[in-house]
Amino acid sequence: MKKMCEKYNEACIKIFKMLSLLSQGPTKYEDIINIFNSEDKNAKAAAPVILNKYLNTLKIFGINITKQKNIYYLQNSFFSLSLDSNEIKALQLLKGSREILTTKKQKEHFDKFINNIEMRLNSVSKDILSNTIQDNNEQINEYFSKYGDLISECEKYCYENQKLEVSFTQNQKEYKLICNPREISYINQKAYLSVFNHISRQVFNVPLDKIISIKQMPLISKGQEIAVTVVYKIRNNLAKAYRLKEWESSDGKFDEEGWLTIINNNEDFDRLTKRLMRYDYNCKVVSPKSFKERMKTTIDETLKNYE
Amino acid sequence: MKEFIKNNKITYNLMSFTAFKSLLIFSLLLESPQSYDDIIEYFASHDFIKEKISIDTIRVYLNSLKRAGCQITKTKRAEGGKFILISHPFVLDISEEQTKTITKLCKTLSKTLEIQDLILLEKFLRKISSNIKNNSFKTAIEKISVLSGLEIELLENLLNCCLNKQQIILKYNSPRSGYTDLEIICDKLGFENNKLYIYGTSLDYNQSCYLLVNRIVDIKEIKSEKSQNLNIEEVTIRYTLKSDKQELQLKENEKIINIEQNKILIEAKSSNKFALKQRILSHGNLCTVIEPEDFRQEIISTLKRMRAEY
Numbered sequence: 106m107k108k109m110c111e112k113y114n115e116a117c118i119k120i121f122k123m124l125s126l127l128s129q130g131p132t133k134y135e136d137i138i139n140i141f142n143s144e145d146k147n148a149k150a151a152a153p154v155i156l157n158k159y160l161n162t163l164k165i166f167g168i169n170i171t172k173q174k175n176i177y178y179l180q181n182s183f184f185s186l187s188l189d190s191n192e193i194k195a196l197q198l199l200k201g202s203r204e205i206l207t208t209k210k211q212k213e214h215f216d217k218f219i220n221n222i223e224m225r226l227n228s229v230s231k232d233i234l235s236n237t238i239q240d241n242n243e244q245i246n247e248y249f250s251k252y253g254d255l256i257s258e259c260e261k262y263c264y265e266n267q268k269l270e271v272s273f274t275q276n277q278k279e280y281k282l283i284c285n286p287r288e289i290s291y292i293n294q295k296a297y298l299s300v301f302n303h304i305s306r307q308v309f310n311v312p313l314d315k316i317i318s319i320k321q322m323p324l325i326s327k328g329q330e331i332a333v334t335v336v337y338k339i340r341n342n343l344a345k346a347y348r349l350k351e352w353e354s355s356d357g358k359f360d361e362e363g364w365l366t367i368i369n370n371n372e373d374f375d376r377l378t379k380r381l382m383r384y385d386y387n388c389k390v391v392s393p394k395s396f397k398e399r400m401k402t403t404i405d406e407t408l409k410n411y412e
Numbered sequence: 413m414k415e416f417i418k419n420n421k422i423t424y425n426l427m428s429f430t431a432f433k434s435l436l437i438f439s440l441l442l443e444s445p446q447s448y449d450d451i452i453e454y455f456a457s458h459d460f461i462k463e464k465i466s467i468d469t470i471r472v473y474l475n476s477l478k479r480a481g482c483q484i485t486k487t488k489r490a491e492g493g494k495f496i497l498i499s500h501p502f503v504l505d506i507s508e509e510q511t512k513t514i515t516k517l518c519k520t521l522s523k524t525l526e527i528q529d530l531i532l533l534e535k536f537l538r539k540i541s542s543n544i545k546n547n548s549f550k551t552a553i554e555k556i557s558v559l560s561g562l563e564i565e566l567l568e569n570l571l572n573c574c575l576n577k578q579q580i581i582l583k584y585n586s587p588r589s590g591y592t593d594l595e596i597i598c599d600k601l602g603f604e605n606n607k608l609y610i611y612g613t614s615l616d617y618n619q620s621c622y623l624l625v626n627r628i629v630d631i632k633e634i635k636s637e638k639s640q641n642l643n644i645e646e647v648t649i650r651y652t653l654k655s656d657k658q659e660l661q662l663k664e665n666e667k668i669i670n671i672e673q674n675k676i677l678i679e680a681k682s683s684n685k686f687a688l689k690q691r692i693l694s695h696g697n698l699c700t701v702i703e704p705e706d707f708r709q710e711i712i713s714t715l716k717r718m719r720a721e722y
Contacts, residue, residue, distance in 0.1 A: 112471075112475060113472060113476040113479050114431075114472060116430035116434065117430065117434035117477065117479075117480060118476055118480050120428070120435065121438075121477070121481065124501075124502065125480075125481065128501065128502050128505075158427055158428050159427075161426050161427045162427040162428045162432050163435075165432065166436075166439075182502055183438070183439065183500075184500075184502045184503050184504065184543075186543060188539070191532055192532075192536045195529075195533045195537075198525075198529055198532065198533060199521075199533065202517060205520050205521070206513065206516070206517060210509075211513045214507070214509045214510045214512075215517065217510055218506060218514055221504060221506065222504070222540065225504060276654070276655065276656060276659070277656055291519065291520050291523035292523065296520075342587060345587040345588060346587035346624075378696065379694045379695075380605070383690045383691075383693050385690075385693055385714050385718055386720075389718075389721040390722075401722050403697055404718050404719045404722075405719065407696055407697040408716070408719065409697075410697065410699070411700065411701075411708070411711075411715075
C-alpha cells in the first residue's frame with residue numbers, strides 16, 4: 106500500500122470544489138460559504154474571512170469572480186476556449202436566434218449554454234466577441250415573433266397529446282381535421298404542425314400560417330398511430346442514386362425488371378405525391394390501393410389539362 | 413505578496429498559499445505532461461514562490477488534485493516519468509436539457525439559414541462538441557445537422573468557388589459511372605429535399621446542372637479563367653399554376669408573367685430540360701405547360717408513360 110496516497114491538502118480540495126461549483130454557472134453565496142463552514146462554531150464565524158482568502162488566491166492567480174446580489178459569477182476559467190472571428194460570428198448568430206425558443210425554460214437552458222461558452226473564452230476571443238455585432242437574424246425573428254405564440258401553443262398540444270380539431274386553409278379551401286398532434290416540423294423556412302389522422306391513417310403537415318383555429322378535445326388517444334405504409338418502386342439512375350429518407354426502408358435488391366422497392370412510412374401524402382410525380386415513369390406505387398388510386402387520379406387529371 | 417490583515421484576535425493570510433500552489437501544479441499539467449523534476453524546477457524559479465518543493469509534497473498535491481476530480485496518470489520511467497492530466501472538472505459540460513434546447517434551435521435554424529451561415533454554425537458546433545467531455549452533445553448535433561458527414565473544408569472551398577463563379581474540375585462519385593472528373597462553372601449551393609447540391613453549368617454536357625455535394629470527393633482544379641463561347645442552349649417555358657400567390661415558392665429561374673384569379677402564368681428559363689420537367693411534374697394537376705409546343709408534348713408523353721405503368 107502506498108504510504109502517501111492517503112495524504113491530501115484540504116486547501117486544494119476546497120479551492121477546486123469552489124471552482125467546480127462556479128464553473129457550473131452563477132452560484133449563490135450560501136452554496137459557496139458552505140464549503141468553508143464546519144461544525145466548529147469558531148470556524149463557522151471565520152468562514153467569510155476564509156472565503157475572502159480563497160477569492161484573493163484565485164484573483165492573484167488570474168481567475169476573476171464577480172459578485173452581484175449575493176450571487177458569484179465566474180468571469181474566466183482554467184479551461185480556455187479559443188474561437189476565431191468566424192466562430193464568434195456563429196456564436197452571435199446563435200444568440201441572435203434566441204427568440205425561436207418558445208418557453209422560458211428553453212431560454213434559461215440556452216442562456217446557460219451561452220454563459221458556459223463565453224465564460225471559457227480566452228482573452229483574444231473575448232475581444233473579438235465584444236467587437237462583433239450580434240446578428241439578430243431579423244427575418245427569422247420576425248417569423249417567430251409572429252408565430253411564436255402559436256408554436257408554443259402547438260408544442261403544448263403535442264406534449265398533452267389530446268385529440269385536436271384543426272381548421273386550416275389550403276388552396277383557398279377550408280379543411281377540418283380530427284387528429285393527434287405529433288410535433289412541430291420545419292420545411293422551407295416555415296413551421297408546420299405535424300398531425301396524425303386515425304381515419305385515413307395519414308400524417309399531415311399543416312402550415313402554421315394557414316391554421317384558422319385549433320380546438321383541443323378532452324380525449325387522449327391511446328390507440329397506436331400506425332400510419333399507412335406506402336410501397337413504391339423506382340428504377341434506372343434514380344434507383345442507383347436514391348438515398349433513403351429517415352422514414353424509409355428497402356432491402357436494396359433490384360428485381361428482374363430493374364425495379365427497387367421502397368417502403369415509406371409517415372410522409373405527408375401531399376408531399377409524397379409531389380415527390381413521386383417528379384420521378385416520372387421511373388417510379389410506380391405498389392400499395393396501398395388508395396394511394397395508388399390517388400397517383401393514377403393525379404396523372405389522369407394532369408393529362409386532362411392538356412385535352 | 414505576504415500581506416496580512418489583522419483584527420484583535422486572529423491574523424489571517426490574505427491568500428492561501430497551499431491553494432495557490434495546487435492551482436499552479438494544475439495549470440502546469442494543463443499545459444503539458446510534467447515530471448517531478450519539471451515541477452520542482454518550476455517552483456524554484458517561480459517569481460513569487462521561489463522555494464524548493466519536495467517530491468513527497470508534490471505527491472500530496474497530486475493526490476489532492478485526484479480527490480478534487482482530476483484524472484492523472486504517470487508515464488513509465490523510461491518515458492520520462494511524466495504526470496499527464498487526462499481529465500478535470502472544468503471542461504465544458506453541457507447538460508441534457510441544454511443539449512435538447514440547442515438541438516431544437518439548430519434544427520429550426522438548419523431550415524431557415526443561408527448556406528454560408530449554416531457552414532459557420534456547423535463549424536462552431538463541431539468545435540464546441542470536441543471540447544465537451546461527454547459525447548451526447550456531439551451525437552445529438554450530428555443527428556440533426558443537415559451538413560452531417562460533409563467535410564467542412566470542402567464545403568467552404570465549394571462555397572468560395574460559387575461566390576466567385578469559378579470554373580472547376582471536380583472528382584465526383586457518380587452512381588452511374590463511378591469516380592468521374594466533371595468540369596463545371598459554379599453558381600450556388602442549395603438544399604432540395606434536405607440534400608445539399610451544387611448548382612452550376614456543366615461543361616461536359618453544355619447545360620445547367622446540379623450535383624449532390626456528398627458525392628463530391630474533391631476539387632481537383634480551380635481554373636484561373638472561365639471558358640469563353642460556351643454553346644449552352646437555354647429553354648424558356650411558360651406554364652400556368654393554380655395556386656394562391658402567397659403560397660407560391662418561385663425558383664430563381666422563374667418569374668410571374670400574369671395573375672388571373674387563381675391562375676398564375678410563370679416563365680422559367682433553364683438549360684437543363686430535365687430539371688424543368690421535374691419541376692413541372694411535381695406540381696401535378698395544378699400545372700399546365702403552355703409553351704413551347706415540343707416541351708408541352710414531352711410532358712404529355714411522359715404523363716402517358718407514367719399512366720401506362722399502372
